Amino acid sequence: MTGQGMTGQGHAGQGVIGRAVHRVDGPLKVTGRATYAYEHGAEDRPLYGYIVGATIGRGRLTRIDTANAERAPGVRLVMTHHNAPEQGPRDTSVPIEYWRAQPMLTGPEIHHYGEPVALVVAAAFEQARAAAGLVEVAYEERPGRYDFAALRDDTYVPKVVNAGLPTDTAVGDFDAGFRSAAVTVDRLYTTPYEFSMPMEPHACTAVPQGADLTVHVSAQIVDAALASVAATLRLDPARIHVVAPYVGGGFGSKLGIHAETILAALAARMVRRPVKVALTRQQIFQLVGLRPTSSQRVRLGADRDGRLVALAHDVTMHTNPDMEYAEQTAATTRSLYAAPHRLTSHRLTPLDLPRGEDVRSPGDAPGLLAVESAMDELADALDMDPVELRIRNEPTVDPERGVPYSDRHLVECLREGARRFGWERRPTRPASVRDGQWLVGYGTAAAIRGHFQMPTTVRVRLAADGTATVQSDMTDIGTGTYTILTQVAADGLGLPTDRVRVELGRSEFPTSMGSGGSWGAANSSTAVHRACHALRKRLLAAVREDTRSALCGLPWEKAVFADGRVRIGEASEALSDLVARHFPDGVQTTGETLAMTDDPHYSAYSIHTYGAHFAEVGVDADTAEIRLRRMLGVFSVGRVLNAKTARSQLIGGMIWGVGAALQEEGVVDVRTGAFATRDLAHYLVPVHADIPxxxxxxxxxxxxxxxxxxxxGIGELGICGAGAAVANAVFNATGVRVRDFPLTLEKVLPGLPPPEE
Amino acid sequence: MSDSVMRTAGRSPDERAGRLSEIELSVNGRVRRLAVDPRTTLLDALRERLGLTGTKKGCDHGQCGACTVLVDGRRINSCLTLAVMHEGDEVVTIEGLGAPDDLHPMQRAFVERDGFQCGYCTPGQICSAVGMLSEVAAGWPSHATAAADAVAQRIALTDEEIRERLSGNICRCAAYPHIVAAVRSVAEGDAG
Known part of the structure; x- marks a missing residue:
């Protein structure tokens, strides 16, 4: 018995799924009433922790003197490796980094610049910060490896890359195929260190209560935070309560917890008081993972009609030597275009820098900057429209896995986008169109992003008054989870949305895989859908032989739940009456989503989302200042759960792509291993004035x-390929091809056409 | 500072040592008296002392705008100013603009136009937008204002003006197009 067959809910339902419902958490957020991790514990007069970071990139502490700091006004604790509690080791047998222990202040060794060497805890924030400056530290510095450009050939081969994907793949005979190609492109692209930089700094309020510990965290995955705190502090997970109802952005950087949470939790248990720790904006650059810098060689070989015969994508990137992170930068290249001869590879260069971590759309975001720029170069070499070139290389099956696509509409995205954008007005010759002082160009790029399914459980409870409550440790990091789960439950139980309440972000609730990898919405809403299906079955089973019900004896497989009533043909009964009679204390069920490894569809099909970006830029003919003038993305993401929140996320992702193309760049001081760009005045992200x-x-x-x-999934697709569309538009405007991202003006300026007479 | 040093009777050790300064200011229409460490920013006084956590700390040094509040009607970064500098001032925070069941038109417009995602920069965006509209009404020019309009002190509120004037408020979720739409709807009087 399927959900559709029994009740008509789900695919058609009441039409509430997909509707552009306002965010249900909106009124709290726009009035400042939504409380984030640092905004708790006020009633208990919390103490304030401030992290002291190492000022060398590699070496060891030879002396740390805390006497002056300890004597400073208000100071209650100075924690260093001398007095930090024993902690659980980082256990690499735990499959995912974010669930592992993250021990802090474990010894005198310094692994990267900014690594915590002390936590100062005081009665007031100002006191903790001032006392942190009184901690005296001496180091023995050792030479570190910090310079990717100089060391990038010194690589090793990781066993697998992120998400467990294969490191290398090969199909056919690439070398022979590439040699036989009539037209080839062989280019090296480089992408910089990038940072997620959510607006809410990573923060924790840790509140000890007897043997229990409540941690208010800013985390994307509550279960990972719970596991990580428990393993680090060696506590029974049942005694730890993780709370994260609102998260001020994550973008990958809050998949795991970091120094703020571990140090707050350790200190809270030492002083038996609530302790709050937030990373400063500058510390985020050193203490939270970053997107690895990469060097990507892309080779494309095509026949004269533009059909690819050979395609290779070879990636080298940095990793921290102790905490390997191999971004899956060439992964979706394996599914994007048809070509009989293919290669992909990933190599790692160990550097003494903070570890790599997932940053929005790991792999695809930097990978598509390179591949989709190379496709533009190929179109230019063939003198072919870049949209047409992509359409000509549309595969019929996944070219490396050999399985069919579940639902691929890349060509429709390209055609619809070209039509809506007015692509036919694109200057066919680079640097041929001027608008006053601006050189104007159009660019396009394809978007592709793998769709992941992860195990998730939710609970749905119907109360006797006919209201429903959904509970899960799932998070809403701005993605719209509260709203879409409200819609899916309203659909599944035939209730108005104002009779559904969604409660998220508590470790007491059923376990999800949280928000990340674009899997959150599909995982959690599928689980809610299933729970509602199970609830409907229980209610209908109860009503079948209930002579007090108008529905008694009617064909229950024809029941429809809508408008707060259960209908079978002409007969109907209020859902609340039905529940009150049979389940006076309410009734609840759980719903589950399987891991993709347990779902045969995920091995039988290549399941992705797709899109096409179109950008128009103006480049100042004298200064090479680049301004985005307009941008359009057309996407295929399966079914949309909320038209408003989906569109917002896609636009936000596209703007991330604009930042990657034109602005975002983490710069390492190669003498010290410190990031020179360590605030928002130096690490530039798009602001209002950058975005038309x-x-x-x-x-x-x-x-x-x-x-x-x-x-x-939707959260990451928008960024995929977006930056390449902007870079390709810059080429179209100027004739200058920049392969070293971001495209800052000094890289464009030398190649600009000479001034007009 | 000297005032507070003199008024020492019956105070805590910190106050007697002259480490705390007493201030009185109006916050959301209510007079609040506080003894603060003189190093306390207005932002931390609001968040940590008055429990008004709607004002957000995003960077703590004036680069992101998440802490924007209105002081005597003008928008400022509350992280870049000390609480002791605001004796007698009237501060309005996001909590003072409206409540969930009584939204300010700008707050309602942000909900309707989906001018936010994670919500962390949102109070600052909204306070900044409210302050910005009064700057425009007062005829203050910006980088985006045409020279003739600047001279005439009549500002046409184009999307470019809105973007320029809100560029001190970073939204990493990048809700920018929808924020501009929300501000425009309030300026044109069709929200609420």
Whole structure:
């Protein structure tokens, strides 16, 4: 018995799924009433912790003198490796980094610049910060490896890359194929260190209560935070309560917890008081993972009609030597275009820098900057329209796995985007169109992003008054989870949305895989959909032989739940009456989403989301200042759960792509291993004035292989390829091809056309 | 400072040592008296002493705008100013603009236009937008203002003006197009 067959809910339902419902958490957020991790514990007069970071990149502490700091006003504790409690070791047998122990202040060794060497805890923030400056530290510095450009050939081969994907792949005979190609492109692209930089700094308020510990954290995955705190502090997970109802952005950087949470938790248990720790904006650059810098060689070989015969994507990137992170930068290249001869590879260069971590759309974001720039170069070499070139290389099956695509609409995205954008007005010759002082160009790029399904459980409870409550440790990091789960539950139980309450972000609730990898919405809403299905079955089973019900004896497989009532044909009964009679204390069920490894669709099909970006830029003919003028993305993501929040996320992702193309660049001081760009005045992200009209359009869709709702991930697709579309537009405007991201003006200026007479 | 040093009777050790300064200011229409460490920023006084956590700390040094509040009607970064500098001032924070069941038109516009995602920069964006509209009404020019309009002190509120004037408020979720739409809707009077 399927959900659709029994009740008509789900695919068609009441039409509440997909509707542009306002965010249900909106009124709290716009009035400042939504409380984030640092905004707790006021009633207990919390203490304030301030982290002291190492000022060398590699070496050891030879002396740390805390006497002056300890005597400073208000100071209650100075924690260093001398007095920090024994902690659990980082256990690499735990499969995912974010669930592992993250021990802090474990010894005198310094592994990277900014690594915590002390935590100062005081009655007031000002006191903790001032006393942190009184901790005296001496170091024995050792030479470190900090310079990727100089060391990038000194590589090793990781066993697997991120998400457990294979390091290398090969199909056919690339060398022979490439040699036989009529037209080839062989280029090296480089991408910089990038940082997630959510607006809410990483923060924790740790509150000890007897043997229990409550940690208010800013985390994307509550279960990972729980596991990590428990393993580090060697506590029974049942005694730890993780709370994260609101998260001020994550973008990968809050998949795991960091020094703020571990140090707050350790200190809170030592002083038996609530302790709050937030990273400063500058510390985030050193203490939270970053997107590795990369060097990517892309080789494309095509026949004269533009059909690829050979395609290779070889990636080298940095890793921390102790905490390997291999971004899957060439992974979606394996599924993007047809070509009989193919290679992909990933290599790592160990550097004494903070560890790599997932930054929005890991792999695809930097990988598509290179591949989609190379496709533009190939189009230029062939003198072919870049949209047409991509359409010509549309595969019929996944070219490396040999399995069919579940629901691929890349060509439709390209065609619809070209039509809406007015692509036919694109200057066919680079540097041929001027608008006053601006050289104007158009660029396009494809978007592709793998869709992941992860195990997730939710609980749905119907109360006797006919209201429903959804509970999960799932998070809403700005993605809209509260809102879409409200919609899915309202659909599944036939209730108005104001009779559904969604409660998230507590470790007491059923376990999810949180928000990350674009899997959160599809995982959690599928689980809610299933829980509602199970609840409907229980209610209908109860009503079948209930002579007090108008529905007694009617064909229950024809029941429809809508408008707070259960209908069978002409007969109907209020859901609340039905629940009150049979379940006076309420009734609840759980719903689950399987891991993709347990779902045969994920091995039988290649399941992705797709899109096409179109950008128009102006480049100042004298200064090479680059301004985005407008941008459009057309996307295929299966079924949309909320048209408003989906579009917002896609636009936000596209703007991340603009930042990657034009602004974002972490710069290492190669003498010290410190990031020279360590605040928002030096690590530039897009601001209002950088962003003109940016629009996103989503094609109607339903991927029946992905899950029962037909929905796929959205959060990361917008960034995929977006930066390449901007870079390609800069080429079209100027004739200057920059392969070293971001495209800052000094890289464009020397190649600009000579001034007009 | 000297005032507070003199008024020492019956005070805590910190106060007697002259480490705390007493200030009185109005916050959201209510007079608040505080003894603060003189190093306390207005931002931390609001968040940590008055429990008004709607004002956010994003960078703590004036680069992100998350801490924007209105002081005597003008928008400022509350992280870049000390609480002791605001004796007698009238401070309005996001909590003072409206409540969930009684939204300010700008707050309602942000909900309706989806001018936010994670919500962390949002109070600052909204306070900044409210302050910005009064700057425009007062005829203050910006980098985006045409020279003739600047001279005439009549500002046409183009999208470019809105973007320029809100560029001190970073939104990493990048809700920018929807924020501009929300501000425009309030300026044109069609929200609420």
């Amino acid at each position: 009209a940016v629009d996103a359009v989503v094609l109607d869709g339903y991927d029946d292989k992905a899950n029962a709702l037909g929905a796929k």
